[in-house]
Every structure is written in structure tokens, then in C-alpha cells.
Amino acid sequence: MPLRTSELTALQALPCFNGILDITLLSEGLSHTCYKVVTINQTFFVKKLHTATANKEVFCSIISAKLKLSPIVIYHDDMWLVTDFIDSIAVANNYANSSAHYNNKKPLALSLMSQLHQIKPIEYISEKFNNLTILDIAATVEDLLACNNALTTQQRTIIGEATQIIDASIASQKSLSGTIDVLCHGDINYSNIITDIQGNSWLIDFECAQLAPIEFDIAMFIAVNNIAVDKLDEIINEYLKLVPKHNVNTSLVLWYALASLLINALWYLSQISDLIPSALQIKFTVLAKQQISTFDQLSIQNSINTPSLLSLLRTSLKH
Template sequence: MKFDQAILDQQQQSLVRELCHLPCFNQLKIDGIRYIDAGLSNACFHVSYENKSFFAKHLSANSIEPLASQLAASNGIAPKLVYVDHNWLITEFITGQGLEKSDQSEDEKIAIVLALLARCHSIFAVNISHHSHGTHQALAQKILLSDLNLPIKPCIPNLDTSATIKQLLQKTELSVAQDNALHVLLAMLEKSLADTIKIVPNRQQVLCHGDTNFSNVIQRVNDDKTAKPIYQLIDFECACIAPIEYDLAMLMAVNHINANKVERIKLLYQQALISLNLQKNPLDIVDNLASKVQDTLEISVELVTCYLDLSFLINALWYLAEYQSRKQLKYKKLAEKQLNILAIRYPQANIFLNEMR
């Protein structure tokens, strides 16, 4: 086997060898595999095999991405799955353009993402009180994927921001000053969230994508120029069961959308939900449907704001951990960008920034 050393490092070469021996590919050649030098997470490849294109992603341990991807694909909002095992996710390869490269306005991009999220959230949804943990777990078990090629079937996890932050801290080296500031900041954010949840209990729990960066939304190429554009979601490795407000908040955080747009995003999401319901129930009267949606799904701006602050912190710690591990400047810049926004409301974030510079 020969590799272009200018393109593939030793680890990538090892992954390419694994790809060649997957059961879904018979005698796949090295020259049919191209490393995708984009994105910020796991290694990904473009595979050309038998005149077809496939997307291959190397998975983290115990990844729930295959399950979430399959749920989304079965509802037409993600690429079709071809093969899954403990280490690999193989899907059809989407030919198209990422939404981040579109010349559309920010509001137009947000509306596109929200339309996809409304469909994702409708895969299953239930109102769950704080005293119905068993019901929540039963719901999660219902979406186990029976046809995954895994000995132990995964389950979409419940959102736990505290656990997520603790896991990130284990991967991050902080100074004493940073650590102290973090715990003060985290206590403030968690208290704010707890106080808000008391005011808006029984939130609807849904399947959240968890990372709707505009680059994770692809407009598929369509030869019919008059046809309506088709958009799909990719990269479900951060999927979780959570309130709708969390997905809206993370959408804002990862795309650096100004916090003053919360009300606008709430309106656009409700419009997306009405449009989705009209597609399912075309004979409904729009005014009646709008009233019904308003009554049964009132998005809490306060809860979105709480999750937005936590999202900034989660993203900043993730980027910081990646920067310390990979020594790539792009991660440091992204961490600083998240912290800069958070520091507008919480001065403790400046301690991180001051020591990172």
C-alpha cells in the first residue's frame, strides 16, 4: 500500500487501512479514499466505491451518533446509513454546499436550520415532569435501534450540562485562577438554570441535534433548478434528549448569533412548527393551527438564555481541550470567541481570556 505522506499522517493511514477491510467494502482500493480536511471532530473520509460515493466517519468510543443519525435519516433529515460498527459510521455522501458558505442572510440561515430542528424534534416528543424519570428512561428505550451492528445497543442520553462540563474539565488543563473562576461561574449558571426551571416546569423533551453549526447543514445538489432546495443535517455526535430551548440555545452559541435575537428565533421556530404541522395536516386552518401550537408549545426565552450561557461555556471548554491536545491555533481562537461573548455578562470569563493570551 502507498500513501501520499503530504496528505495522510500515520494515524490517518491506519484508519484508511481499516476502511479497506470493512464488510461493506469488498476489495476497496486506497486510491478510492480521500481524507476530508474539514470540521473539528473525528476523522472523516470520502470513499469512492463501485461508482458510488460514501461518507466514512471514525467514531469515538460508545458513540450515540449512529442511533441519532438513523432516527434522523428515517425521517428524511439526514443522509442514509450504509454501515455501522463500534468504530465506523458509513453513510451516503451528500454532494452539496454547507449553509455557512451560502450568501443568504443570517435570518434566512436560521429559518432553514429551525425547519430541520422542528422535524428532528417531532421524531418523538413528550412532556415530562421532574418526578417522571422512569417515564423518560422508558421513552429513551423505545428508540433503541434494533438493526445496528452493535452487541450493546446505545441509547440517546439525557442532557446533563454539569456532567458534560465535568467531562470536559478532565480533558483540560487549567491554572488555579482559571479553576476558581470556573467554579464560581458554573455555580452562577447552574443556579440561574435551576431557578428558571422552577418557573417553567414540565418542558417538552425532544431529540436534540446539539450542534447545529451552519456547516452541519448541507444543501443537496439538485439538477432541477426549479425544485425547492433540500437541506439535511449531519454530525449527530452531540445528540441528546433535552428541552427544545437547549437546541435553540446551542444553535445561537455555535453560530455566534447575538443574544438579542432570542425572541426572533422563538418566532421563527414556531413558524417552522406550524409549517411542519400543515404538511402533516393540510386541511387544518392556519389560524386554528397557530393557536394550537401557541397553546401547547410556548418556548421560554428565559430558558433559552440560561442554556445559551451554559452552551458558551461548554463550547469554550471543548475548544480549549482540543487546542491543548492538538496545538492548533484555530481551536484557541474559537474558545476565545465563546468566552468573549460570555464575558459580556459574566466577568469571571475574562480570567480565562487573560491567561490564554
């Protein structure tokens, strides 16, 4: 896909580039636009930011880079984030067609996650330009429902009722276990982890970062990567080996997993439009179905009284 003239001009005008040799549009990612910019002296990774999450993403990228969890931030403004280019491929593709892919990818993700969770709050709550917010499941679902114009009033009502059940259970479990909020990435899917030639791993894309209990990041990691729900205890135990001082409430992970699956499904559905290529419409539909099916499976296995999302949203999954 060729670069639009307006974006090419904007990139060329950024003060961090000296002697641009080539600009390539990168196709990875479902929700953002990224570029590889080659100059006389260096190669850069450039991400076009969303207005609503720009400050948060820049802030988290800087904090994470200080701990060598993310690539070095070279330049940023309200529209662009420029980092060092890591000559690599996403972990999501790194073990393609390998029977050991799960065991290879999972430790990388959990290691980066656990290191992120150990950042001291003073590192991020004192910064004046940080706009990190505390995770609010009900508000997140409400925003996503507003973006899904194809949903009927009945579908919205039932999803709202299911969200209330999940939200109340999360509040109850948080109260019982006395959880504290930490910096959570909020979207540690395997495509947001890259490895360099030396085997170092890097965490990218902080647009979904939130202040939330560690149980949320663990749950979203399981949900967004479509990891079998029977792996939940295994993943919690591996996380605890990395951070023994943390306590993990398994019941809270379960409820956050339901919330994550619902949020992801609604997000994928919100992206389906006749304005995008049919292949992408099909991809979003498949991803939504995966999240919805796992939501129903997890609810049934744990005798949770929530409606069947697959039955409820069947008419919205037309592709």
C-alpha cells in the first residue's frame, strides 16, 4: 500500500530525521499505522498515534524503555512516536508452525509482564504529562457499545446486564484480596513482543495501558492470545515464579478473563465495516467468534450465570 502524500510530508518534516533514504509503510497491527524510516545514519520505527491515547503511550514507552523493556524513544509529539528500529520479527510469527510455539512465547510474555508490574508507582504517578487511568470495565464496555452501531437495543441491554454481573464480582474479589493497582500493559498479545537478533525481547504498543491489578494483565494475556482456559493455573504459577512477592487471586483472574473476552469481542466487532477489505472483515469476525466462544465456555465451566454471547451476537457475525 503506497504512502499518502500528507503522511509522507509529515514524516519528512519531523526534526529527528536527517537525510531520509527510504520510508516504508509496515502492515503489522490491526489498530495503528507504522513506518520504517531509513536515514543516512540510522533506521527508525515510527508509529502514528491515536489522539485519545497519545500521551499515555508516549509516557509508558519512555518509562518502559528506561528499564530496557521497550525500544529507546528518540522523538515524540502529539501525532508521532519515534523509537529505535529493532531488526526483528514479532514473536507472534517467530515460532510459526512449530509445535513448541506456546512454550517458547509464553515465558517471554510473562517475563516482560512481570518486570513491567514491578515498576515503582513513583516512577509514573508523579509525571505531569502522564494520563494513565484506572481500569473501569463498565465504562470500557459502554464506550465499545457506543462504537457498535449494528447492535440491537436488546443486545446492548443484555451485554450491559452481563457486564454488571462481571463488574460486581470483580469488585467483590478485589475487596477480599486487597489488590493494588500497578502499571498494566493491557494488550500483551504476541504481536506486541519483538525479539532482536541477539535474542532480547521488547514490549511495544502501550495504547491500552491502564492502572489495574496484576490479575487483569494476566487475564487479558490469556484472552487476547486465545490461550486455552485450562492453562490458567499453569500461567499463574509461572508468573508467581517470576514475582514470588506478588499474590494472585485466581478467582479475580477468572472474572477479569470474562471481562477481557467481552471487551475484545466488542472491539473486533466494532472494526467490522463495509469500508474495509472483505479479507479484513473476515479476520475481525473470526477473532470476535474466538473471544465469544471462549467467554461462553468459561462461563459454563464455572457455572456463571451470564447469557450465551454466541447466541446473542450471532446476527452480528455475518461474515
